[in-house]
Amino acid sequence: MTEYSVIDDFSRFEEACRTLAAGTGPVAVDVERASGFRYSQRAYLVQVFRRDAGVFLFDPPAVGDFAPLQEAIADVEWVFHAASQDLPSLRELGLEPAVIFDTELAARLLGHERVGLAAVVEDTIGITLKKEHSAADWSTRPLPESWLEYAALDVLHLIDVRDKIAAELEEQDKTEYAAQEFAATLAQPPRPPREDPWRRLSGLHQVKGARNLAVARSLWEAREEYAQQQDTSPGRLVPDRALVAAVLASPQSKQALAGVQAFNGRASRSELDRWWKAIVRGRETEDLPKTRVPSDALPPPRAWSERNPEADARLKAARPAVEEVAEALHMPTENLLKPETLRRLAWTPPALTTDAVAGALEALGARPWQIEHTAQKIVDAFVEAAQSPDPALASES
The missing domain is CATH 1.10.150.80 (HRDC domain)
Structure with missing residues (x-):
């Protein structure tokens, strides 16, 4: 069994960064936090692997300044599994990729039944990972050797998985879909602080x-x-x-x-x-909170038939149409179009033309490939619903 150590000294960190810079191809990156144990979502371990360089485990609180790592790998593709979970913690450290590849998101687009890291690794390259430390307190010091092995394996095989997944995307003509999804993940702004x-x-x-x-x-x-x-x-x-x-x-x-x-x-x-x-x-206190807070959330669909029967008819007509497209593309419906996007479109529809619906979808955050596959289908469904003599009799979803 390979023994791994945590780099918690800045001189060793700089040496590791030079080694990574001299490696070849993309870099696999992962982050371990202490969710459920610590107050913040800060990174307590950053794992990086690159071919011809190896695996490195960095201790963020001890290293402090991650600028040398950013400089070493900024211009290459960073490979993640569920990038949206790790990017906020990495950005706190000043680590920002220019381009990403997300094996979890790609597996969804490909219609894999299981999309967890261990499942995707096993399904693509036949290696079984142990996942017994996923909920551990990663602020623990020193970290046990078994935890370090677990952390290293999270990135050690990820480049091989990426290559297999990329080939699958090419075979299914979904490379461009994935590229748009990866770019959207990378461009996603931080969530604003919650009010109340x-x-x-x-x-x-x-x-x-x-x-x-x-x-x-x-x-x-x-x-x-x-x-x-x-x-x-x-x-x-x-x-x-x-x-x-x-x-x-x-x-x-x-x-x-x-x-x-x-x-x-x-x-x-x-x-x-x-x-x-x-x-x-x-x-x-004299500053009493409101007992009810205004919300832009839509009513639950089960209430639509009474509150907005026309919207209910539109949703019931469009939902199966979108599901049919997703099935033909061999992917979950929510990856083709977010359910909330379709609900908002049905509740407050634009003009029933392809261009108007496409514009509304874009405004709601849909990507070009999603719009291409769904805009006309939604128009047709909405028109069908409008022509129904009684919205309450529209087909059930």
């Missing part, structure tokens, strides 16, 4: 009234502040359900809060003062 992120508390729907919502918000903010200070995942300190339980119990004293059985978690008692002060702040 505390509203994502699991179980918050049980909390009624603006004052109680203010208490829930205050507890969430107190937990967030403490989690950031401790660099710990908030849910590991006090789970969402415990915060909601504290709001619902409406304790009248710190001691009463301590007596709420469902208010648990490793910091629920050790930081009792913090949580009680948060409850008091929530009860005293």
